[in-house]
Amino acid sequence: LRYNVQNYLGEGEIEDSYKISKIAAHVPDLVVYSTLTNDIPYAENFHGVLLFADVSGFTNLTEKFSLSSKKGYGADELTRTLNSYIGEIVSHILDAGGDILNYAGDAILALWTVERVQLSEVISLVVKCSLNIQDQCGVRETEVGCQLKVKIGISAGKLSKVIVGDEISQYFVVIGRAVDEVRLAEGLAVASTIILSPNAWELCERDNIAIDPIENERAVKVRYIKREPSFSVEKYQDSIGMSVEHEKVTRGTVTRVARYLPVIFLLIDDDQPLEYLSEMRPATIVFVNMQFKGGESDQEQCMTIHQAAIGIGQQIVKHHGRVNKVFMFDKGCTFLCLFGLPGDKREDESAHALQAAYGVHDLCPMLSNRTVSVGVTTGPVFCGVVGHPVRHEYTVIGRKVNLAARLMMHYPGVVSCDSETCYYSKLPAFYFNELPKKAMKGVKNPGVLYQFMANKQQITVGKAPMSVEREEGYPLLGREKEIEVYSSMLKGFLEARAAGHKNYNNVLIYEGPIGYGKSRLLAEVVYRTAKEGVRVISFELAKTDIKQSNYALQTLLAIVMSVQNCKSYAERERVLLSKILDPKMRQNLCLLNDILLVKFPVSKDVSLMDSQTKNKKMRNYFLELFCKFAEDEPCVYVLDQAHFVDRSSLTFLLEACEKASVLVCMALLPHTSQSGPFSELSRIIKDPRTLYLNLPGLEPPVIAQLACQILGVVRIPSEVELFLVERSHGVPYYCEELLKSLYLGNLIVIEEVEGEDEAKDVDILFPEPTLVVHCSKPSQVGQEEDARAGALGRKMDLLASMLKSRKITALDHFVDRALVCFVGEAAKFHEVPIPLTLKGMALAHLDHLQPADQMVVKCAAIIGQTITTQMLINILPESENPDKLNLSLTSLFKSGTFECGSKPKQFTQQLTKESECWDALNCYCVQDSQEDVREGQ
Structure with missing residues (x-):
């Protein structure tokens, strides 16, 4: 079909046949030459020989391209390098009559489907094919200095083709003892060697294959073949598909085949070149492994995989991800899922991936009562179509892909993730537990690893601290206007309160895209308000909170009542009794039971209420409490990530702003403001007493000051300043990421200077009072820098520890130490690529x-x-x-x-x-x- 599809065409079918041909190149002959009309799921038994070729060096090659800023090191060049090597290996397999089952990253699984009596002859053929591969491709030097090598495992025996899925997506899996054996054989191999599995050695023509035994193993190492295989490849290839009735090419046929590759079909359907998919791209990788107990029949395994595939697919798609591959691995079934592919990119994809992973982890045991392990990583990977012109697949390759697979295997039964996933998810810290370190094959410096537990392992009330705090001696830069507006509103609030009226602006909204410094601005608001002696209630919401009804309200009430740090319900009850002294209000304390997790006795009146009446009574009681405390003392409420406030809480907040004497300051993303999910938020924004500021980018002079803060230096070179102004567009987060990229790429260096003369240029950046960097004891580098250093394989020294100091204090005494930033040797700023973090944000915007x-x-x-x-x-x-x-x-x-x-x-x-x-x-x-x-x- 792949080669001769147009022989079966009628008039008007050219377009669909073209798409069928392109689709056929993405799936194996095992699927192409099979009926598409069987009921799903189904299993089909056959005999065959498997070849598993594992290429080493691809990960290093990918890293080399991703870290280089030189011309000619782009995704197109990487694709050509990968495909020239893989394509040559695949050519040998196709010439020998093999069928490429799948590409698993940097590995290839091939199949020869034959009758049982032909197994011995075909094993010799596959051994000859493997020897040709090792002879021509065993060791390959690349232009960028990375060496590519291949090792091969061979097995044979009874197999089953399993087709699972639903009407939207379908997956094929080959199962059987031979699948486990071929992976074990490959595991025993080293670069440039070929290993026969025990069953393949039992079935082969032993007198024709020279081998070396392997100590304590039944598998053997192939040395050479004595005579040419007698099996006719030409006759074998001619026989493929002869028993299949060729269907008329229709749109329905195209749709049925497309279920096997939803990622690629959209491009094929749009007639876009597949080369456009090849890129170095920040993504989140999720590996799911479902272990079998052992002893299951093929039919039982088929049904289990089918149920899991549907459940996992629904969870992954629900969170904007894709199931890329399904394959058998280590006596279990493994699903490779990807978040952040073209068209699916989201700025919060790490949080989505963790939520999906946890959903899968909860779901699969209910379906099959089997152990489920999930590994999640985030970082740069190569995404693209890899393989041969007539047989290729969309796959991902990179260090983070390997790490996710290792996490899945070394931390069974849990959802494990790397530090980057934890950091970029922006989920509360109590969602994660640090995992013990383990030695993992092929993984160096994985950084801190975590178990993701969602929020089910810890009952919390009011635990939503601000992620950014204002530090003494660390002034906010470039936001004088925004702070002036807040100070004016605070003054108006206090004056109106003293005068006993509500003629003041009571809500201030800072709106800006990610990275514009909204959290820093709110931290400054909290800091200045506290210095004025006014109580501040501040908290930050996360993406998961919007799905929990009344979560923001619960957090707000808990902090207002000062029960957020209580460790038990009894302690919370004692605090509440000390706060609520009004006898009338004490009669209904039981209304706080559900929201603040206490156990006050239920009053008779409340016990007689129906659900609707009780809910209304509760809302009125909460509002009464809120107004009472607002009346007792002035209070400012600060909400970060306010676009994650749930609907019920927004309704309460809207009523509270109308009835209570309060001042609310919050930060929002712009898209939420324009098309937020809840009308209540729009009503707050449109209220006549609400003011909002749309945050602009920072002015160029401020960018230089910010760079000095971030690096902990008193001066930056003019080249760096110009580079930051041009590339950052005034966005603080962009500036920070660009500086990290420059520093970790050795394009800038930070050195200590002595003497007052060296620090005179400080006056240019920081007008009176003169400011210099306070070089205190080196602080710990943040998780992100640690992880980035691990990715680059560099040791973070003293200067790196100062990278995150970011403390500037007014010069009120003589300072004899200062740090200065210099341009590194051979630095070419015009060749610096966009950091992957920023590229990911741009891709997320583009994909929407x-x-x-x-x-x-x-x-x-x-x-x-x-x-x-x-x-x-x-x-x-x-x-x-x-x-x-x-x-x-x-x-x-x-x-x-x-x-x-x-x-x-x-x-x-x-x-x-x-x-x-x-x-x-x-x-x-x-x-x-x-x-x-x-x-x-």
Whole structure:
């Protein structure tokens, strides 16, 4: 079918046949030459010989490309290097009549399906094929200095093809003793060797294969073959598919086959070249292993895998991931799942992956009562189509892929993850437990590893601390206007409270994209409010909290009542009794039982209420308590990540802001503000007493100061300053990630200088009072830097420990030590690639756009940062008409992807109301000169 599909075509079927041919290249002959109409699941028995080729060196090769900023080290070059080597190995297998079952990262599993009486002849054929591979591809030097090697395991015997899944996605798995044996044989092999499994050695033509025994093993090592195999490859290839009735190529046929490769089919259906999929991409990898007890029949294994595949697929897709492969491994079934593929990229994919992993971990034992182990990692991987022109697959390769597989095997029965996944998930610390270190084959410096437990292992009330705290001597930079607005609102709040009226602005919202410093700004608000002697109640929400009804309300009440640190319900009850003294309010303390996890006796009135009445009574009681405490003392409520407030809590917050004398300060993401999931949030934003500030980027002079804070230095070179201003676009997080990339790539160095003369340039960056870096004892490097250092294989020394100090204090005494940043040797800033963290954010934004909008963005990016509409019209495909372009431009303006190129450089967003600015497309072009209208990216 793969070679001759058009021989069976009728008129008008060319397009579908083209897609069938492309799809067929992604699945093995075992699937291509089988019926697509059987009921799922089903198992089909046969005999065969398996070859498992494991390539070493791919991970190092991938790392070499991902860390290099040189030209010619991109994903296209990496793809060519990978496929030239793998393609040659696959050519030998295809020439010998083999069928590529799957590519598992840097490994290849091939099959020869034959009658039982032919096994001995075919084993000789496969041995000859393996010897040819080792002779031609055993050791390969690459242009970038990485050596590629291959080791091979061979097994034979009875096998079963299992087809599982549902109407959306289907998976094929080959099961049987021979599958376990081929992996064990490969495990005994070293580079450039071939191992025959015990069963293959029993079944083969022993007089034709020279071997060396392996101590304490029944498997043997192949030395050479004495005579050419007698098995006819030509006749074997001609016989493949002869018993299959060729179906007429229809759209239904295309759809049925496409269920085996949902990731690729979207591109094939859109006629996009598959080369576009090859890239170095930040992603999250999830390996799931379900162990069998042993002794199950093929039919029992088939049903178990089928149920697991459906359940796992639903969990993964629900959290915007994809099941990439299903295969048998180590007496169990393994699922490789990917988060962050093209079209699926999300900024919170690590949190999604952990939630999906935990859901799978809970689900599978219920389905099959078997041990389930899950490994989760986050980092740069190669994603792309790997293999041979006639047989290839979409796969992922990289150090993080290997680590996820090792975590799955070395930490059975739990959901384990690396430190990057923990960090980027932004989930509460009590969701994680540190795991003991274990030696893992092929893994060096994995960093701190964690068990993810969700929040089921620990009952907490009010535990949602702010992730960022303001430190003494560490001033907030470039946000004077925003702090001035808050200070004015705080003053107005206190004056209105003293005068006994509510004629003041009671809600302040800081809105800005990820990385704009919202958490730092709120930390400054908390710090300044506390210095004024006003009570502050602050907490930060996480993505998982939005799904828990009343979670934010529970946290708010717990902190208001000061029970957040209580360790038992009895202790919480004692504190509540000391806080609530009004006899009338004490009568209904039982209404706090569910939300604050206490056990006050249920009053008679409450016991007689139906559910609806009780819920209404509870809400009124909570509001009464809240208003009472707000009346007793002034209090400011600070909510970070407020877009994760659940709906019930938002309803309460809306009522509280209307009835109580409070001041609320919160931070939101912009997309939530425009199209948030709950109308209650929009009502708060649109309220006449609400003010919001849309955070702009930092001005260039502030970027230099921020860089000094981040690095812990008194001066940075002008080249670094210019680089940061151009690349960061005024975004603090971008600046931080760029500096990490420069530092860990040895493009900048930090050295100590002595004497006052060396620190005179500080005045340029920090006007009076003069500021210098306070070099205290070296602090621990943060988890992220630790993990990054592990990825680079570098030892973090004293300077690295200072990278995260970020403390600047006013100079009030003589300082005889200072650190200065210098440009590293042979540094070429124009060749520095975008850090993968920032690339991931950009990809997430791009993946959320409609296909037509994505095309406009990609074409605009080719032109440059500032473009005209006429340029776009000239470069876009002919199918993109002006009306369609205008719709895309409107959408891209609203999403913040494009902005007017005539916008003044020093433009500052004014304080405005939601209804006046969110839906407006701001243009600053001269209206009578349409030729000059420009939309800058």
